[in-house]
Structures are given as structure tokens and as C-alpha cells.
Amino acid sequence: MTSNAPIIVWFRQDLRLTDNPALRAAAERPVIALYILDDGSAGAWAPGGASRWWLHNSLASLAADLAARGGRLVLRRGDSAAVLDAVIAESGATGVHWNRCYEPAAIARDKRIKAALEARGIVAKSFNAALLFEPWTITTQAGQPFKVYSPFARACRAAPEPPRPEPAPARVPGPARPVASDTLESWRLLPSRPDWAVGLRETWRPGERDARARLDRFLDGPVATYKDERNRPDIEATSRLSGHLHFGEISPRELWHATRARAGESTGGTHFISELLWREFSHHLLFHWPDLPERNWRRDFDDFPWAEDAAALAAWQRGRTGYPIVDAGMRELWRTGWMHNRVRMIVGSFLVKHLLLPWQAGEAWFWDTLVDADLANNAASWQWIAGCGADAAPYFRVFNPILQGEKFDPAGAYVRRWVPELARLPADLVHRPWEAAEPVLAAAGVALGRTYPRPIVDHGKARARALAAFAALRRAD
DNA sequence: TGAAATGTTGGGGCG
DNA sequence: ACGCCCCAACATTTC
Numbered sequence: 001m002t003s004n005a006p007i008i009v010w011f012r013q014d015l016r017l018t019d020n021p022a023l024r025a026a027a028e029r030p031v032i033a034l035y036i037l038d039d040g041s042a043g044a045w046a047p048g049g050a051s052r053w054w055l056h057n058s059l060a061s062l063a064a065d066l067a068a069r070g071g072r073l074v075l076r077r078g079d080s081a082a083v084l085d086a087v088i089a090e091s092g093a094t095g096v097h098w099n100r101c102y103e104p105a106a107i108a109r110d111k112r113i114k115a116a117l118e119a120r121g122i123v124a125k126s127f128n129a130a131l132l133f134e135p136w137t138i139t140t141q142a143g144q145p146f147k148v149y150s151p152f153a154r155a156c157r158a159a160p161e162p163p164r165p166e167p168a169p170a171r172v173p174g175p176a177r178p179v180a181s182d183t184l185e186s187w188r189l190l191p192s193r194p195d196w197a198v199g200l201r202e203t204w205r206p207g208e209r210d211a212r213a214r215l216d217r218f219l220d221g222p223v224a225t226y227k228d229e230r231n232r233p234d235i236e237a238t239s240r241l242s243g244h245l246h247f248g249e250i251s252p253r254e255l256w257h258a259t260r261a262r263a264g265e266s267t268g269g270t271h272f273i274s275e276l277l278w279r280e281f282s283h284h285l286l287f288h289w290p291d292l293p294e295r296n297w298r299r300d301f302d303d304f305p306w307a308e309d310a311a312a313l314a315a316w317q318r319g320r321t322g323y324p325i326v327d328a329g330m331r332e333l334w335r336t337g338w339m340h341n342r343v344r345m346i347v348g349s350f351l352v353k354h355l356l357l358p359w360q361a362g363e364a365w366f367w368d369t370l371v372d373a374d375l376a377n378n379a380a381s382w383q384w385i386a387g388c389g390a391d392a393a394p395y396f397r398v399f400n401p402i403l404q405g406e407k408f409d410p411a412g413a414y415v416r417r418w419v420p421e422l423a424r425l426p427a428d429l430v431h432r433p434w435e436a437a438e439p440v441l442a443a444a445g446v447a448l449g450r451t452y453p454r455p456i457v458d459h460g461k462a463r464a465r466a467l468a469a470f471a472a473l474r475r476a477d
Numbered sequence: 478t479g480a481a482a483t484g485t486t487g488g489g490g491c492g
Numbered sequence: 493a494c495g496c497c498c499c500a501a502c503a504t505t506t507c
Contacts, residue, residue: 341478396507470507
């Protein structure tokens with residue numbers, strides 16, 4: 001036993017040093033901190049553009065944090081198993097540690113790798129760092145996976161509390177003989193010509209430090225009013241931690257315990273924990289139903305008469321539907337790689353119900369444009385809004401984009417910010433510009449059909465069409 | 478984590 | 493004073 005042989009800590013969606021059990025378990029041994037860019041993994045969803053931008057910056061942050069502790073981040077590209085083999089051969093490492101991923105393709109890959117490593121006498125250890133509860137530990141009385149959120153959440157709250165986060169190791173010394181590494185730049189994760197990442201740079205600073213700063217800021221203020229104001233896209237009332245959380249820059253256990261300690265008694269704190277449990281529920285669903293990202297969870301939706309309309313899809317994607325709250329959300333997404341959750345529901349309902357386009361089209365667009373694109377959350381949320389998911393909103397629950405706008409963006413500040421061509425409309429018309437009299441439009445500098453589109457569908461007609469499509473599906477049953 | 482249609486109730490104007 | 497109508501305001505049901 002070469003007791004001072006290095007351990008490979010294989011970083012994946014756990015780009016942090018705090019509360020990182022795979023890293024901690026390697027303590028006292030030289031650590032090869034390895035990240036593998038594996039773009040050919042079978043069955044995996046390749047990261048979209050916004051995710052690649054975030055990944056680049058998050059890796060840069062992790063590399064700096066490791067360097068400050070005497071370590072080094074090794075970057076390698078290729079098939080995960082082949083890269084691990086190569087690094088083991090180069091370094092004489094005797095073990096590989098990682099924190100578990102829960103996507104179907106990753107589970108299959110990691111299972112294969114673990115078996116192959118152990119067959120050769122390499123110690124392979126995996127840990128939970130991404131979820132509050134392992135998906136297989138939360139079950140109904142009958143031992144079945146939950147299909148409804150509320151009892152699932154109740155079971156989570158009744159389960160043994162997630163362990164407290166572990167501190168980051170003070171030092172992460174590398175091996176005596178360094179291992180070769182790619183340069184981050186050579187991976188070309190950042191966009192170039194056109195450089196569309198301006199808005200992302202203005203909005204986000206990936207990495208563990210900013211993740212914790214956002215958590216602190218949230219628990220110092222907005223959490224107090226979170227119960228009501230989390231629905232207000234015109235107010236900075238949410239944590240905005242989704243991107244950091246997806247890449248594992250901060251652990252859900254840290255969020256759980258920090259929230260309980262600093263806001264646990266408040267209704268805001270309780271509701272924030274509930275949102276964390278929605279994230280758990282999504283991962284639980286993906287774990288137990290691996291085709292969640294592709295297929296209707298409720299198979300009775302398989303015959304739904306979806307439309308095919310490339311022009312409508314393009315209008316939705318680029319925020320040119322003529323419905324201000326929808327367009328504001330889609331433009332916020334395009335610019336910043338993020339959208340307020342209330343608005344995600346509104347634009348999702350609009351795509352699936354007003355335009356009758358398949359939820360997978362929205363899922364694919366979000367996958368490419370969101371900095372927090374997450375297979376479980378994205379799939380579960382799209383199926384939820386489409387009405388075909390587990391514990392989903394009933395299909396006939398059609399959001400009225402005008403009323404939703406007026407309810408949750410009452411002064412129109414959110415619309416004015418993201419749809420500046422409507423900024424000078426009065427509040428009672430900013431969510432329904434087509435109802436404005438011509439002189440009012442002229443005074444606001446709006447020329448419908450020129451500076452801003454007329455609605456691409458009429459709300460009342462579109463609603464009736466969606467309900468008719470749903471009724472046809474029922475009858476076909 | 479809706480919206481719209483439909484039903485019910487009760488105050489006030491008015492003959 | 494009374495009945496009638498109108499119509500908010502709220503509640504229920506339907507999609």
C-alpha cells in the first residue's frame with residue numbers, strides 16, 4: 001500500500017471546496033483535482049451555450065480557490081473512463097473519489113467506471129453532495145416513489161435532517177509530480193463572434209464565493225418577504241442561486257442549514273425550503289423515471305395534437321409574441337441567461353397552450369439559453385406546466401398573460417426594463433398595448449406592428465383552441 | 478404555483 | 493313601506 005500515492009478527486013457538478021465529501025475523504029493524501037470535459041458521452045444532453053459560459057467561469061474560480069490552498073485544477077478532455085485511466089497511469093493514483101450525479105446517462109457511465117476501476121484494484125468512492133436526500137431513501141409507506149409533491153415534501157421534512165455542511169479543507173496539496181493539464185481557454189467554452197455573453201457577464205459571477213455572497217444577501221433581506229414577493233419579477237426578491245446550485249458551487253445542505261438557522265421560523269424561510277424541495281422532487285422524478293426529459297410522464301398525452309409552427313416558435317424565442325410579459329421574460333433570458341420563475345411559468349404556459357407547441361421545444365430552448373439549465377429541473381418543470389407531468393398543473397389551467405402581468409408586475413417595471421419600446425406606456429396599458437388609443441400609443445412612441453408586434457395569437461381564441469385540443473385528447477381516450 | 482363562467486347575496490336607487 | 497332591478501362583491505363550478 002503506497003500510503004502517499006495521490007487520490008483523484010473527479011469534479012463534475014460539485015465545483016466547490018466547502019461541503020465537498022469527495023474532496024474531504026481524500027484528506028492527508030495528495031489530491032489530483034480533475035475536471036473532464038466529456039463531450040461525447042452517450043445519451044447525455046450536451047451543455048448548451050449559456051451553460052458552457054458558466055462552466056468556463058466556474059472552473060476558473062475553482063482553479064483559483066485550489067491554487068490558494070496549494071493545489072491545482074487539472075483539465076482534461078475526452079471520454080471520462082479513458083481520461084481517468086490515463087491520469088491514473090501518469091500519476092500512480094490509487095483511488096478515485098467523486099460526488100454522485102443523478103442524470104440517467106451519468107449514473108450508467110459512473111456505474112461502469114466504478115466497476116472497471118474496482119476490478120483493477122483502484123479504490124472508487126462516491127458521495128452525495130448534490131441533493132438533500134438520496135432519491136431512493138424517500139418513499140411512500142408502500143416503498144414506492146412519490147408522484148405528488150406535497151406528501152413527498154412532507155416525507156422529506158420528516159426524514160433525518162441532512163448533515164451539516166463540512167468546512168473546506170485548509171490545504172489541498174497536489175502530487176509531487178504534476179499531471180499534465182489542458183488550458184481552460186483551449187476548450188473554447190466562451191462565445192466569440194458574436195460575443196453574446198455581455199449580459200451574462202453583467203449579471204453573474206460564477207464561483208463559490210459569489211454563491212455564498214448571494215446566499216448571505218438573500219438571508220439578510222429578501223427572505224423575510226419571500227412568501228409573497230418571490231412572485232414579483234419587478235422586485236429582486238429571490239435568491240438567484242439556481243446557476244450556482246446547478247454547478248454545485250454551493251451545497252443544498254448549506255442552503256438548508258443556513259436558512260433554518262437564520263430564517264427558519266419565518267414563513268419566508270419555510271417557503272424557500274419548499275423551493276429546495278421542489279428541486280429535490282424534480283431529481284426524484286428523473287431518478288425514478290429516466291425518460292422524463294424526452295417523454296410525457298403521463299402517457300395519455302402521447303396523442304396530444306401539437307402544432308408545428310416555426311414562425312411562432314421563433315417569435316416566442318426572441319420575445320416577439322406581442323404579449324409584453326412573455327416578451328420581457330424571453331428577452332431577460334436571452335440577455336442574462338436567466339428568467340424569473342413566475343415568468344418561466346407564464347412563458348411556458350404560453351408556448352404550450354397559446355401556441356400549442358410541444359413542451360420539448362421549450363425545454364430545448366431553455367436548455368441552450370439558461371445558465372442554470374438542469375436536466376431534472378428543466379424536464380420536470382416543463383412537464384408540470386404542460387400538464388403531462390407528475391402532480392402537474394391541470395392542462396386547462398391556462399395562464400392569461402395580461403392578468404398575470406398586471407398581477408405580478410403591477411407598475412410594468414419589469415416590462416419597461418426588458419421591452420423598452422413599451423416603456424412610456426401608462427401602467428394600465430403596458431400589459432395590453434393593443435387596447436391603447438392611437439394618440440396614447442403615439443405619445444408613448446409605440447407603433448404597433450412596427451416598433452412592437454401585435455399579439456401573434458388572440459388570447460381568447462388561443463385559450464379556446466387549447467381547451468378544444470385537450471378535449472379532443474380526452475375523447476380519444 | 479388559474480381563469481372564466483355561472484351562481485348567490487345584499488345594498489341602494491327608484492317607482 | 494314595498495317590490496323590483498341593477499350590479500358589485502363574493503362564492504362555486506367548470507374548463
